[in-house]
Amino acid sequence: MSRTALRICPLCEATCGLTLTIDGTRVTGARGDRDDVFSKGFICPKGASFGAVDGDPDRLRTPLVRRDGELREATWEEAFDAVAAGLRGVVDAHGPHAVGVVLGNPNVHTVAGGLYPPVLLAGLGTRSIFTASTVDQMPKHVSSGLLFGDANAIPVPDLDRTDHLLLIGANPLESNGSLCTAPDFPGKLKALKARGGTLVVIDPRRTRTAKLADLHIPIRPGTDALLLAAMAYVLFDEGLVDLGELAPHVEGVDELRAELGDFTPEAVAEACDVEPALIRTLARDLAAAPTAAVYGRIGSCTVPYGTLGSWLVDVLNILTGNLDRPGGSLFPQAATDRTPRPAGPSHGFALGRWHSRVSKHPEAKGELPLSALAEEIDTATEEGESVRALIAVAANPVLSAPDGDRLDKALAGLDFMVSVDPYLNETSRHATVVLPPPPPSQSPHHDFAFNTLAVRNQVRYTRPAVPLEPGRMAETEILARLILAATGMHGADPSAVDDLVVGQTLGKAVEEAHSPVHGRDPKELAALLTGENGPERRLDMMLRLGPYGDGFGVRPDGLSLQKLLAHPHGIDLGPLAPRLPQPLKTRSGKVELLARPIADDLPRLRRALGELPDGLVLVGRRHLRSNNSWMHNVPALTGGSNRCTLHLHPEDAERLGVRDGDPVRVKGAGGEVTAPAEVTDAVRRGVVSLPHGWGHDRPGTRMSHAASDPGVNVNQLLDGSLLDPLSGNAVLNGVPVEVAAALPA
Numbered sequence: 001m002s003r004t005a006l007r008i009c010p011l012c013e014a015t016c017g018l019t020l021t022i023d024g025t026r027v028t029g030a031r032g033d034r035d036d037v038f039s040k041g042f043i044c045p046k047g048a049s050f051g052a053v054d055g056d057p058d059r060l061r062t063p064l065v066r067r068d069g070e071l072r073e074a075t076w077e078e079a080f081d082a083v084a085a086g087l088r089g090v091v092d093a094h095g096p097h098a099v100g101v102v103l104g105n106p107n108v109h110t111v112a113g114g115l116y117p118p119v120l121l122a123g124l125g126t127r128s129i130f131t132a133s134t135v136d137q138m139p140k141h142v143s144s145g146l147l148f149g150d151a152n153a154i155p156v157p158d159l160d161r162t163d164h165l166l167l168i169g170a171n172p173l174e175s176n177g178s179l180c181t182a183p184d185f186p187g188k189l190k191a192l193k194a195r196g197g198t199l200v201v202i203d204p205r206r207t208r209t210a211k212l213a214d215l216h217i218p219i220r221p222g223t224d225a226l227l228l229a230a231m232a233y234v235l236f237d238e239g240l241v242d243l244g245e246l247a248p249h250v251e252g253v254d255e256l257r258a259e260l261g262d263f264t265p266e267a268v269a270e271a272c273d274v275e276p277a278l279i280r281t282l283a284r285d286l287a288a289a290p291t292a293a294v295y296g297r298i299g300s301c302t303v304p305y306g307t308l309g310s311w312l313v314d315v316l317n318i319l320t321g322n323l324d325r326p327g328g329s330l331f332p333q334a335a336t337d338r339t340p341r342p343a344g345p346s347h348g349f350a351l352g353r354w355h356s357r358v359s360k361h362p363e364a365k366g367e368l369p370l371s372a373l374a375e376e377i378d379t380a381t382e383e384g385e386s387v388r389a390l391i392a393v394a395a396n397p398v399l400s401a402p403d404g405d406r407l408d409k410a411l412a413g414l415d416f417m418v419s420v421d422p423y424l425n426e427t428s429r430h431a432t433v434v435l436p437p438p439p440p441s442q443s444p445h446h447d448f449a450f451n452t453l454a455v456r457n458q459v460r461y462t463r464p465a466v467p468l469e470p471g472r473m474a475e476t477e478i479l480a481r482l483i484l485a486a487t488g489m490h491g492a493d494p495s496a497v498d499d500l501v502v503g504q505t506l507g508k509a510v511e512e513a514h515s516p517v518h519g520r521d522p523k524e525l526a527a528l529l530t531g532e533n534g535p536e537r538r539l540d541m542m543l544r545l546g547p548y549g550d551g552f553g554v555r556p557d558g559l560s561l562q563k564l565l566a567h568p569h570g571i572d573l574g575p576l577a578p579r580l581p582q583p584l585k586t587r588s589g590k591v592e593l594l595a596r597p598i599a600d601d602l603p604r605l606r607r608a609l610g611e612l613p614d615g616l617v618l619v620g621r622r623h624l625r626s627n628n629s630w631m632h633n634v635p636a637l638t639g640g641s642n643r644c645t646l647h648l649h650p651e652d653a654e655r656l657g658v659r660d661g662d663p664v665r666v667k668g669a670g671g672e673v674t675a676p677a678e679v680t681d682a683v684r685r686g687v688v689s690l691p692h693g694w695g696h697d698r699p700g701t702r703m704s705h706a707a708s709d710p711g712v713n714v715n716q717l718l719d720g721s722l723l724d725p726l727s728g729n730a731v732l733n734g735v736p737v738e739v740a741a742a743l744p745a
């Protein structure tokens, strides 16, 4: 007998609602949930393969503990005993910073990842914190921190209402969108065009997204900040700056104008390989559109001027009056956001409060660059301890970070490592203990992260679609127990972690004058929380304290877990609405258009005006049926066009004597890889493209299908030294490489 259950898809940022078909405990089908308030039935091939992803026989079922050099199946008790002993040993001998933490991307796709890592980091007190953010969006956090005073205040394009969309280094037809949560992004772009709007795409590759565009500009990789600076220059030069209703909330316009004087269209044209007249047109069209949104993603972040580029995206939104207005770029308001406090000056955003030990990289948002993880493990210095133990949660940095070979060796030399990961892969194979979470069907879902980036305010929660298999442990409990083991409370009841957070959060809330629970008794409030377990009680608390919450009875119609459970397809909270100045947390209480660190980095951009690459440069790409490093093990999602090939322009191929399908050697500062050439004019001349997340040929992994067609690790071409200095983000695009025909074996 089969049944159906609802489950929000965790496989990308679009967060589609799915209807799963379940036979016994196995997911045998998935379709889009037509009644989902947000996704309205949309599904992509990955979501449609939910059952295959979920039921992958290579997923680990029990913890593994290393004994006599080999990872062997163990009980949960044995595993946590080993974690407690391993971590405490290192902390006691070498102090808290000797324990490193690496948080990978899937943490933003799970309830566990949303609720527990902050508690883990606070409990450990380590500064050795590394996440996927520094190979991804850290430049956007830094630019938001500097502009708005809050690294997490990221405006998103109002896709449903804008008249003009400028997409920079984003390919939502493959990625389904990022830092812009929008189920059916492709449909929204088509709707934009159908209502007479304009789509402009800036990308060195003619992507499927670019093919939809009214105008595609194949820019030279790494030069977007120059192009955007020149667009801002034109707005000033031609009197097109119009802040509209933003004006009272913005400071620094005149200072910005003065700083941009050198970035004329003529000055940037050669570096960007974009005609000055076209740059003027781009700026004029942006200013002339009734509403417009500028949006940048991976191709604008993972480059040498990532923070400046991310900043300029919002500078353009601001100068054209499009920030915080319908049809422009707005700040979402999620149901689990903190209770909005009254607008006014705040603490601001600080960068570089401490530095990494070896290369002295400044921290950003409390994190050190993932590019520096290997050296923080393998390099001794006079001051401070190297990282000797590592906690990796949902992270595969051996493939996702620069120079995997070095990191691979460094991990092998650790005193202790624990991986919370469903797979034995390139990274977790080094662990002393592997703690496998259950598959998504057995886990609850709520998008703590992506609702703060969604193009429409809404809230949804799904309980596990299938009960936990015997012998499984919920990922929330795994992380709670890991926190206890890491902080000297091994063996305590995991609900102690949730109780602690509830106590602290409510204790703070009752003190805040703007809180709906101001002056009440935290114990009385805690007793009112509902939910089947600690994580549900925490969700209930966040919803009730949040901007739409019931305030623990103050607003009886407001949100609570019970109300959400009564709406299994979610609750729509309306279109994005203007919110300024409330989200601003700058010291001035205004949008600070030209913060000091930005002004200090502009001379570097000025120097780029005269720089041209000598040879080929490398960019990445994504494929709709893939996801970073961990989906190559699902046969239904591999093969066809989803292959690890080097895209090469026909003219470059001819010059190098390479034919389609030939093996080519690609060499970069960090190493060399050989991949088949795919000759295509979808990349511009002078640019080659390899996807990331491949290279599944290391011994000791347990991903049989992935290993059968391993591909190569593009990040081996990087040595980890190329960073955007303000954010510490790795440069993954626009990287100089040498390409040559590989001699036939």
Ligand SMILES: Nc1nc2c(c(=O)[nH]1)N[C@H]1C(S)=C(S)[C@@H](COP(=O)(O)OP(=O)(O)OC[C@H]3O[C@@H](n4cnc5c(=O)[nH]c(N)nc54)[C@H](O)[C@@H]3O)O[C@H]1N2
Pocket (backbone or CB within 6 Å): 103, 104, 105, 106, 110, 132, 135, 136, 298, 393, 394, 395, 396, 397, 399, 400, 401, 420, 421, 422, 423, 425, 437, 475, 620, 621, 627, 628, 629, 630, 691, 692, 693, 714, 715, 732
């Ligand atoms: N060259 C190049 N490199 C890149 C990029 C690029 O564009 N080009 N993109 C970068 C970006 S944007 C990102 S976000 C990073 C991603 O980098 P990572 O986060 O390191 O890598 P992922 O492949 O997302 O996989 C993370 C791990 O999570 C595990 N996992 C999957 N589901 C779960 C779960 O439910 N719970 C737990 N605990 N673990 C789970 C997987 O098995 C895998 O080991 O890669 C970056 N690397």
Ligand SMILES: Nc1nc2c(c(=O)[nH]1)N[C@H]1C(S)=C(S)[C@@H](COP(=O)(O)OP(=O)(O)OC[C@H]3O[C@@H](n4cnc5c(=O)[nH]c(N)nc54)[C@H](O)[C@@H]3O)O[C@H]1N2
Pocket (backbone or CB within 6 Å): 012, 013, 105, 136, 168, 169, 170, 171, 172, 174, 175, 176, 177, 178, 202, 203, 204, 205, 207, 219, 220, 221, 222, 223, 224, 297, 298, 299, 300, 303, 619, 620, 621, 622, 623, 624, 625, 626, 627, 628, 733, 734
């Ligand atoms: N199918 C699929 N979906 C995914 C993922 C996946 O791996 N597969 N990963 C998820 C993750 S973790 C993330 S962060 C998002 C990323 O989401 P997106 O940013 O939309 O993803 P990409 O496809 O990497 O798009 C980046 C584009 O930038 C272009 N580019 C490269 N260099 C430059 C440059 O210098 N300038 C400009 N203007 N463009 C440049 C590339 O050609 C590419 O088309 O996708 C998410 N969704």
Ligand code: SF4
Pocket (backbone or CB within 6 Å): 009, 010, 011, 012, 013, 014, 015, 016, 042, 043, 044, 045, 046, 047, 048, 176, 183, 184
């Ligand atoms: S678009 Fe993303 S969230 Fe939607 S079904 Fe596909 S993978 Fe899942």
Ligand SMILES: [Mo]
Pocket (backbone or CB within 6 Å): 105, 132, 136
């Ligand atoms: Mo990402």
